[in-house]
Amino acid sequence: MKESCTITSYCTIRDNIAIHDGRLLFESKTKNFNEFASGLYRHSGISYPKFHKMDNLCKLGFLAAEILLKEKNLSYKYAGDEIGIILMNSSSSLDTDRNYQKTISNRTDYFPSPAVFVYTLPNVVIGEICIRHKIFGEGNFFITEKFNPSFVFNYISQLFDNDFVECCITGWVEISGNNFESVLFLIEKTGKTETGIANFEPSEIESIYNRK
Amino acid sequence: MEQLVQKLKEEIITSLNLSEMKPENIDEKAPLFVDGLGLDSIDALELTVLLEKKYGLKIKTSDEGKKVLYSVRSMAEFIRKNNKG
Amino acid sequence: MEEKTGFYDRLNQIISFVRDVYIFADSIITPLGFTTEDNTEAMLAGRSGIRLIEDEKMSPVPFYASLIDSQLLHNRFSSFGDPKKYTRFEKLAICSIKDALSKTDIDLSDSRTLFILSTTKGNVDLLETDPGDERLYLWNTANMVQRYFNFRNQPVIISDACISGVQAIITGARMIRAGFFDNAVINGTDIISEFVLSGFNSFQSLSKGLCRPFDKTRDGLSLGEGSGTIILTADPSLCGKIRIEAGEGFSTNDANHISGPSRTGEGLFLAISRILKKTPIAIDFISAHGTATSYNDEMESIAITRAGLQNVPVNSFKGYWGHTLGASGVIESIMGIYSIRNSILFNTAGFSEPGVSNPINIITRSESREIGNCLKIASGFGGCNAAILFRKK
Numbered sequence: 001m002k003e004s005c006t007i008t009s010y011c012t013i014r015d016n017i018a019i020h021d022g023r024l025l026f027e028s029k030t031k032n033f034n035e036f037a038s039g040l041y042r043h044s045g046i047s048y049p050k051f052h053k054m055d056n057l058c059k060l061g062f063l064a065a066e067i068l069l070k071e072k073n074l075s076y077k078y079a080g081d082e083i084g085i086i087l088m089n090s091s092s093s094l095d096t097d098r099n100y101q102k103t104i105s106n107r108t109d110y111f112p113s114p115a116v117f118v119y120t121l122p123n124v125v126i127g128e129i130c131i132r133h134k135i136f137g138e139g140n141f142f143i144t145e146k147f148n149p150s151f152v153f154n155y156i157s158q159l160f161d162n163d164f165v166e167c168c169i170t171g172w173v174e175i176s177g178n179n180f181e182s183v184l185f186l187i188e189k190t191g192k193t194e195t196g197i198a199n200f201e202p203s204e205i206e207s208i209y210n211r212k
Numbered sequence: 213m214e215q216l217v218q219k220l221k222e223e224i225i226t227s228l229n230l231s232e233m234k235p236e237n238i239d240e241k242a243p244l245f246v247d248g249l250g251l252d253s254i255d256a257l258e259l260t261v262l263l264e265k266k267y268g269l270k271i272k273t274s275d276e277g278k279k280v281l282y283s284v285r286s287m288a289e290f291i292r293k294n295n296k297g
Numbered sequence: 298m299e300e301k302t303g304f305y306d307r308l309n310q311i312i313s314f315v316r317d318v319y320i321f322a323d324s325i326i327t328p329l330g331f332t333t334e335d336n337t338e339a340m341l342a343g344r345s346g347i348r349l350i351e352d353e354k355m356s357p358v359p360f361y362a363s364l365i366d367s368q369l370l371h372n373r374f375s376s377f378g379d380p381k382k383y384t385r386f387e388k389l390a391i392c393s394i395k396d397a398l399s400k401t402d403i404d405l406s407d408s409r410t411l412f413i414l415s416t417t418k419g420n421v422d423l424l425e426t427d428p429g430d431e432r433l434y435l436w437n438t439a440n441m442v443q444r445y446f447n448f449r450n451q452p453v454i455i456s457d458a459c460i461s462g463v464q465a466i467i468t469g470a471r472m473i474r475a476g477f478f479d480n481a482v483i484n485g486t487d488i489i490s491e492f493v494l495s496g497f498n499s500f501q502s503l504s505k506g507l508c509r510p511f512d513k514t515r516d517g518l519s520l521g522e523g524s525g526t527i528i529l530t531a532d533p534s535l536c537g538k539i540r541i542e543a544g545e546g547f548s549t550n551d552a553n554h555i556s557g558p559s560r561t562g563e564g565l566f567l568a569i570s571r572i573l574k575k576t577p578i579a580i581d582f583i584s585a586h587g588t589a590t591s592y593n594d595e596m597e598s599i600a601i602t603r604a605g606l607q608n609v610p611v612n613s614f615k616g617y618w619g620h621t622l623g624a625s626g627v628i629e630s631i632m633g634i635y636s637i638r639n640s641i642l643f644n645t646a647g648f649s650e651p652g653v654s655n656p657i658n659i660i661t662r663s664e665s666r667e668i669g670n671c672l673k674i675a676s677g678f679g680g681c682n683a684a685i686l687f688r689k690k
Contacts, residue, residue: 052231081549081567092419092435092456097492101424104495107357111265114257115228117496118556118678121417123457127679130552136567139550139681140464143435143454151453155468158475164547254556257500274501 001157006196009186010171010208011068013040013060020067021197022211033178037063044070048132055096055119056180058128061087061173064182065129072186074167075134084138084165085126086156089174092122092143125173138164147172147183149205156187156200166192172209183209216288224284227262228255240284248283256281267291317690318470318543321536322528323631324396326389327521327618328363331373332396333631337639340617340632341663345646347507347519347619355491356498361506362489363521363619365389378445384420384432387441390486393524394446397482401528403535406447411478413453414439415465415485416623422490448482458677459586460548461485462525462626467546467685469529479531485627486524493622494520500556502590508620510587510613510645511594511659513652518588521619525627527634539638539689544670546685547571556678558592562600564682565674569604572672572686580609580686581668582642584633586675587613588620589647593676598653606672612660616646626675626683633671634687640667 012019018026018040028039037059041051044066054062074083096119103113118124123141130136138159144151152170159165171184185208187200198204221235228251242248245256259281263269269291271277280290324332328346329339339346346363350356367385374380374388383391398405419438423430431437439452453472457464462485469481487493497503497520504517533540549567551559558565573580583606585597594613601607614629621628636642644663651659670688 047232049230049232052229080552085550090434090436094433097418097421097424097433098428100496101428101492104491105425110357111261112495112499113261114254114496114499117499118254120492120496121456121458121678123677123681124555124679127550127552127555127681130550130680131555134552136550136552136564138548139457140455140468140548141457143439143456144451145434145436148451151451154472154475154477158471161475162471252554252557261499 002161004190005160005187005200006190006193007185007198007200007204007208008188008193008196009068009072010197011064011184012211013064013180013182018067025067031178033175033180053115054128055116056175057093057095057122057173058119058125060175060180060182061125062128062132064173064184065133065169068169068184068186069133077192078167080134081136082166083135084159084168085129085135086140086168086170087126087173088142088144088147089122089172090143090145091174091176093120095175095177096120129169147209149202149209152205153200153202160189213288213292216291217284220284220288223262223266224259227258238284242283244281244283263287269294316474316476316531317533318473318529318531319533319536320527320541320543320634320687321530322397322400323634324393324526325523325628325631326365326393327523327621327628328365329617331392333635337635340643345507345617346521355489356494360494361504361519362494363519364489365522383441384423386420386486386488387438389488389522389524390414390442390484391445393486393526394442394482394484397526397528398446401535405480405482406449408449409479410448411450411453411469411472411481412443412448413455413465413469413481413483414442415455415461415483415627416487417456417458417461418487418490418493418622421492422488424492456623458679458681459620459622459625460675460677460681460683461623463546463630463673463675463683463685464548465627466527466543466630467548467683470543470546473529473531481529482526483529483627484524484526485624487622487624488522489520504589507647508589508615509647509649510589510615511598511651511653512589512648513650515589515591515594515652517590518615519619521621523618523621523624523628525624525631527627527631533690541634541637542688542690544686544688545572545575546683548681548683551680551682553680555680558596558676559680560596562596562603564680565597565600565676565684566603568682568684569600569606569672569674572684573604576686578670580606580670580672582633582636582671583609583611584629584671584673585611585613587615587645589613589615595653596676597674598655598657601657602655607655607657610642610658610660612643612645614643616648626673630673630685630687633673637668637671637687637689640665642666642668
């Protein structure tokens with residue numbers, strides 16, 4: 001990597017808790033994702049009616065990004081087209097695909113839902129985050145069986161090395177039924193930030209991902 | 213008619229996931245799109261599905277759609293006119 | 298931050314930083330044919346793969362789409378693989394990759410080759426029979442293809458709506474340029490299913506006939522199936538006399554709406570601008586996304602004009618193949634590259650009269666024309682956009 005980068009923030013949503021930069025932000029006893037998401041949404045204090053139209057994958061990614069970027073004021077440091085979002089997961093939009101399939105599985109009760117179908121693509125979560133935070137830069141959605149820190153490092157490194165991004169949101173957003181997990185990282189050039197959680201390198205990415 | 217309007221408001225809130233809204237917050241004469249509730253194109257499509265699913269009514273053209281879906285009241289009148297509500 | 302202090306590491310970094318990336322083999326499978334050549338022959342003869350289909354299982358009413366003959370696919374695949382072991386999607390992808398690989402004699406099962414799969418829905422047709430089917434996972438599908446060809450590395454799978462194919466080529470080129478790999482086998486595939494058909498139907502965005510890109514009477518898209526494979530390499534000597542480079546590419550987001558494009562073509566204009574800034578040359582040909590929906594084509598005409606490219610010959614290939622979703626970015630790029638190699642511009646099938654507010658230069662008949670480059674652009678749900686430049690070296 002040409003220029004060193006820093007992980008300046010991270011957010012983990014997993015096992016019914018939400019953590020920001022190592023601090024417990026929100027905890028819920030419910031095992032139901034919808035209840036958890038509603039609770040976290042209310043806890044965030046934001047008012048964003050479109051949230052309730054989102055599918056569960058988008059709700060998860062949206063909330064994780066909300067936490068990640070809350071105190072960051074990215075728009076002061078970066079133009080919208082300088083920020084990239086690179087996300088990945090294992091099941092693509094399968095959770096919503098299954099819901100959509102239900103609207104077409106019975107020919108006698110056949111009402112394909114456009115509001116559900118629009119979410120049957122995993123990259124739509126990137127769209128929702130971009131709309132919310134006015135981000136116009138590089139975006140991509142990768143599918144891997146498990147979170148792959150080396151791949152994240154390699155791909156994001158060349159984005160920074162070639163000046164395709166000045167700042168990047170990246171990470172894992174995965175949901176299937178009530179099993180959900182999101183770990184998002186905010187990456188910035190080391191020279192452009194005074195604070196940081198860790199160096200941007202595969203071992204640190206992996207370590208943060210694995211932190212409970 | 214008022215019962216139908218009330219029922220429609222509840223159905224709209226449910227089908228469009230307008231969780232932060234209550235029926236009493238929706239002005240039945242106000243435009244649903246652009247101003248008023250500010251619904252978008254996907255919402256419009258979802259409302260045509262609602263009319264078909266709950267009332268067996270099909271909107272034939274996009275011009276008809278614009279008129280029928282103008283407000284909750286225009287939707288209720290469309291349903292009434294076709295003797296479905 | 299670990300410093301690469303070794304002399305050879307540093308040398309490698311310098312060398313790999315200036316690498317160009319070339320295209321040296323490709324393959325297209327659509328209803329128009331099982332090879333790139335079969336497809337171009339059909340296109341020059343004015344044929345389209347889109348036809349009226351009556352299939353109760355797919356749709357309660359007849360619909361227009363470009364569907365690959367399953368029996369032909371099955372027969373072709375059976376000559377080299379066990380058709381029972383692979384899904385329809387996988388058979389299609391494997392046939393295409395196999396055809397592309399047959400044009401090279403280098404071993405691409407080594408550690409310096411990356412396999413990238415671009416798809417929006419993979420084996421989504423399996424949802425009808427078993428929502429828990431393991432093959433619904435795109436990484437599982439990619440692994441089936443990887444194992445068939447003995448590709449060494451873990452596949453990269455891109456699922457980024459309709460820009461997936463262009464993204465896959467951009468990603469492959471970037472990974473080669475960065476020195477992580479020397480070659481990339483990139484396949485884009487999508488099949489039509491009741492799932493996808495009903496979904497676009499619920500959007501009222503399907504054309505009632507063959508789609509008519511940029512046309513005044515356009516009324517929506519026609520869906521299509523296809524599989525395209527491009528093989529990229531850092532080694533120009535593999536390419537024969539005419540060397541075509543996969544130049545720089547970029548992706549952007551409109552940040553406006555998740556299903557409708559920006560009315561001002563913000564994201565697409567930004568992607569095109571980045572290419573023009575990086576490579577300030579005259580563009581000879583644009584392969585547009587041109588889905589034939591009212592909004593997309595209008596948005597593209599705005600973005601193209603804002604970028605100052607309103608006089609550049611532009612077409613859409615979707616009148617020949619329909620919208621092949623995850624395959625479209627790959628197969629349309631292949632045809633753009635073919636156009637450069639063979640000095641030809643293809644007619645915009647389905648177009649008669651301009652129906653966009655900005656008067657762009659739509660190609661209305663196939664003709665010989667020497668072109669040195671092709672700008673491929675694409676947009677998709679989620680507000681995403683991508684553009685890449687291919688040029689003769």
